[in-house]
Amino acid sequence: MNFDKMTERRGTHSSKWDKMEQLFGVSQEDGLAMWTADSDYETAPCVIEAARKAVEHGVFGYSWEYDAYKEAVAWWMRTRHNWEVNPDWVLSSQGLGNAIALCLQTWTEPGDGVVIFTPVYHEFALKIGKNGRKVVECPLKRVGDRYELDLEDAQSRLTGNEKMILWCSPQNPSGRVWNEAELKAVAAFAEKNDLMLISDEIHQDLVYPDYKFVPTAVAAPESLSRLVTLTAASKTFNIAGQRTGNMIIPDNDLRNAMRAKLYQMDYAPGMLAVSMITAAYSPEGAEWADAQIQHLDRNRKMFDEAINAIPGLNSMPLEATYLAWVDFSGTGMTDDEVITRIRDDAKIAVSPGPSFGIGGEGFQRFNLATQGARVEEAIDRMQRAFADLQ
DSSP states (O other), rough: TTSSOOOOOOTTHHHHHHHHHHHHHOOTOOOOESSSOOSSSOOHHHHHHHHHHHHHHHHOOOOOHHHHHHHHHHHHHHHHHHHOOOOGGEESSSSHHHHHHHHHHOOOOOTTTEEESSSSHHHHHHHEEEEEEEEEEEEEEEEEEEOOOOOOHHHHOOOOOOEEEEEESOOTTTOOOOOOOHHHHHHHHHTTTTTTEEEOOOTTTTTTTTOOOOOEEEEEEHHHHHHHHEOHHHHHHGGGGGOOOEEEOOOOHHHHHHHHHHHHTTTOOHHHHHHHHHHHHHHHHHHHHHHHHHHHHOOOOHHHHHHHTTTTTOOHHHHHHEEEEEEEEETOOOHHHHHIIIIIISOEOEEEEEGGGGTTTTEEEEEOSSSSSHHHHHHHHHHTTTTGGO
């Protein structure tokens, strides 16, 4: 398992590398892609082998969502996250962005409010807007180098028109791993305000030593009548291009409602994706995922040490994810001034903090799921771009 082996992604229809110039003005010729959340190294050998066998078979006709896939999802949740999932609870979506849209369309109406705790994954607000619902931003409270819930403030922002919470656990972009008490508090907040609770847990496997991810369903079983958990192998194994995620729904009525929505849309997952995910959720996949965490842990420590040595910059300590959340407010620069240096001087494409909602001002998000040499290159470029501060 060599996570430092260079793999050329330019010219492979990679949105991360081939759309840098279009989206950020950073040339793909000499730029570094550190924005969207996918990784630059090869996926697990067991996943590649599953794809190879499917290709060698050579027939790609109609198939169905076979039991081994759902059983593999249940096995993964049980062995990795101490969550007993009935395979019958698992429904598929075309990735988690699609799953969020499906949840919005199934359990809310146009004009309804949807609560998000910001700063948070920018696709939450985008999906809410695309579906004609109203974004209700409830800012997290920054306490030192981590974010905490402020449910009293959140309550004051509700109008009574809200129907749903889109919850992010572990938290993107800050990398917070919520504890059981916090998860129970969110569940109680949802119950108090009669809100559906959609928990996006896509980064659940990307948790660093000394931290423990707990599924919302495990921390707050009392919430199951209003809870939908979204998971996927896509971030862990970098197979987001297969466009397949899981909606785990223990409640019969909720599951039947989503099943009806999928039936209306004539949706079923692609079988190549199903084969790859089944292979990923295995002992071999677990071994690879553990090795990946060791690689990411080295990358984040190297990056944080160097970035925090630049006056005015602070990379918040990650508890989970491979997405460094860097605070530039100490420089006294505006967001535009910061991004100009990163884009034009460092030639790095990053995710701009303001896109993550209230609380994202002054921040930029860097993707560290790459080869160590590329992290070192990014550090060197950042040090030169902000050399006048040192």
